[in-house]
Amino acid sequence: MKRIWAGVAALVVTVVAGAVFVGSRTGDAVAEQPLDLAQGGLLYVDEAGRVRQDDRVGPSCQRVDVAAGTLACLHATAVPDQAELIVTKPGAEPRRISEWGMPSRVRMSPSGRLVGWTVFRAGDSYLGGVGTFSTTAGIYDLATGNHYGSLEDFALTVDGKPYSAQDLNYWGVTFARDDLTFYATARSTGGTWLVRGDLRGRTLTALRRNVECPSLSPDGTRVAYKFRDGDRWRLHVLSLADGRDVPLADPAHLDDQAQWLDDRTVAYGRDKAIYSVPADGTGAPALLRANASSPAVVR
Numbered sequence: 001m002k003r004i005w006a007g008v009a010a011l012v013v014t015v016v017a018g019a020v021f022v023g024s025r026t027g028d029a030v031a032e033q034p035l036d037l038a039q040g041g042l043l044y045v046d047e048a049g050r051v052r053q054d055d056r057v058g059p060s061c062q063r064v065d066v067a068a069g070t071l072a073c074l075h076a077t078a079v080p081d082q083a084e085l086i087v088t089k090p091g092a093e094p095r096r097i098s099e100w101g102m103p104s105r106v107r108m109s110p111s112g113r114l115v116g117w118t119v120f121r122a123g124d125s126y127l128g129g130v131g132t133f134s135t136t137a138g139i140y141d142l143a144t145g146n147h148y149g150s151l152e153d154f155a156l157t158v159d160g161k162p163y164s165a166q167d168l169n170y171w172g173v174t175f176a177r178d179d180l181t182f183y184a185t186a187r188s189t190g191g192t193w194l195v196r197g198d199l200r201g202r203t204l205t206a207l208r209r210n211v212e213c214p215s216l217s218p219d220g221t222r223v224a225y226k227f228r229d230g231d232r233w234r235l236h237v238l239s240l241a242d243g244r245d246v247p248l249a250d251p252a253h254l255d256d257q258a259q260w261l262d263d264r265t266v267a268y269g270r271d272k273a274i275y276s277v278p279a280d281g282t283g284a285p286a287l288l289r290a291n292a293s294s295p296a297v298v299r
Contacts (some may be wrong), residue, residue, distance in 0.1 A: 002251055008171060019101065022217055031057070032059060035051065036053060036056070037069045037298055039279070040299065042261075042295060042298070043064055043071075043295070043296040043298060044274055044293065044295050045061055045062060045063070045064055047272070049061065049075070051073065052133060053298075058071075059086070061074065061294075062294070062298050063075075063103050063104070065106050065259075066296045067110050067111065068108075068111050068112030069089060069090055070087060070089040070112035070115075071087070071088045072086075072107075072108050072115050073087075074104075074106040082097075082099075082103050083098070083100075083103045084096060084098050085098075085099065087142060089112065089142075097115075097117075097140060098140065099119050099136070101121050101135075101136060102119055102120045103119060103120075103178065104117075104120050104135065104171060105118040105137075105172050105173070107119075107173050107175060109175035109176075109182075110175065110218075111177070114140070114182075116138065116140075116141070116173030116182065117138055117173070118136070118170075119136055120135055121136070135169045135170065136150050136152070137151045137172070138150055146259045148199060150170070151184060151197070151204065152170065153202070154194065155201075155204065156203075156204040157205050158191075158193065158206040163206070165189065167189055168186060168187070169183050169186070170195075171184065172214055173215070174257075180199050180200055181196065181198060182197045182199070183197065183216060184204075185211065186204065187212075192209060192211070192212060193208065193211065194208045195207065207240075210227060211226075211227070212227075212228060212231070213256070215260060216260075217260050218260055219263050220240075221240060221241060222239050222279065224237050224248075224258040224260065225237075225258070226254055226256075234247055234253070235247070235254050235268060235277070237266070238282070248281055249277050249278065249281060250275065254270055256269040256270065257297045259297060261295075264278060264279055264280070265277070265278060266278075267297075268295070272288075272293070273290045273292060274295045
């Protein structure tokens with residue numbers, strides 16, 4: 001049967017008083033500073049597990065994203081196999097969402113209203129054979145307080161037919177601008193697909209095979225993603241309108257959910273550093289930040 005953790009089980013949402021940043025943790029060597037979430041620029045996680053923006057040092061975090069002045073920070077807690085998502089916004093009280101599993105991905109919708117995350121279940125391997133790992137992806141509406149449960153609770157359609165395999169896993173949420181449409185990865189013994197989700201109908205529709213960790217471009221027309229070749233992944237960009245698929249100019253193995261710097265350039269973490277590469281397949285990878293991961297763009 002499906003995992004009992006599907007839906008809202010193991011989820012706790014609390015509201016805590018605070019400012020635009022999360023309070024410093026005991027023992028941190030560097031005092032936490034307010035981040036500028038309005039003027040543009042790049043956020044990332046440094047090798048010490050802190051969010052950075054130029055010379056500013058923010059909260060402890062393993063995965064970070066930002067949109068419309070709202071910061072989402074996903075990190076492991078002192079409790080084994082427990083992740084916590086903290087979402088902060090100027091003038092509002094931070095939200096804390098606890099989930100059983102290890103931090104994997106986090107994304108904000110462009111409006112800053114929706115947050116989506118992925119966690120790994122303890123002891124599972126992302127690079128193992130089909131069915132050897134377990135992930136859970138969830139979505140939360142910060143405006144209404146509505147938690148949509150695990151994506152396993154949504155109805156999936158593949159090739160025009162309902163698909164309800166018991167081993168389905170979802171990960172890598174990315175949002176469109178309407179705060180209703182999103183994309184993610186679905187996987188089971190039947191394959192791996194890019195799926196388009198509809199929050200109103202709680203439905204998922206498979207669009208294309210072998211598309212993992214999608215990241216929607218700012219103009220909403222393309223998806224940067226990991227193309228799997230055996231146990232390796234290479235960064236590609238897919239046009240949603242005509243299906244044109246372009247391998248980008250970095251052939252190295254990649255295990256990250258890419259981030260668009262703008263409509264022409266994609267950033268990603270690889271080998272303990274952040275690189276960028278043109279989104280049209282030309283050029284070459286350029287180093288953006290050494291000893292860094294999880295790029296996020298303040299637009």
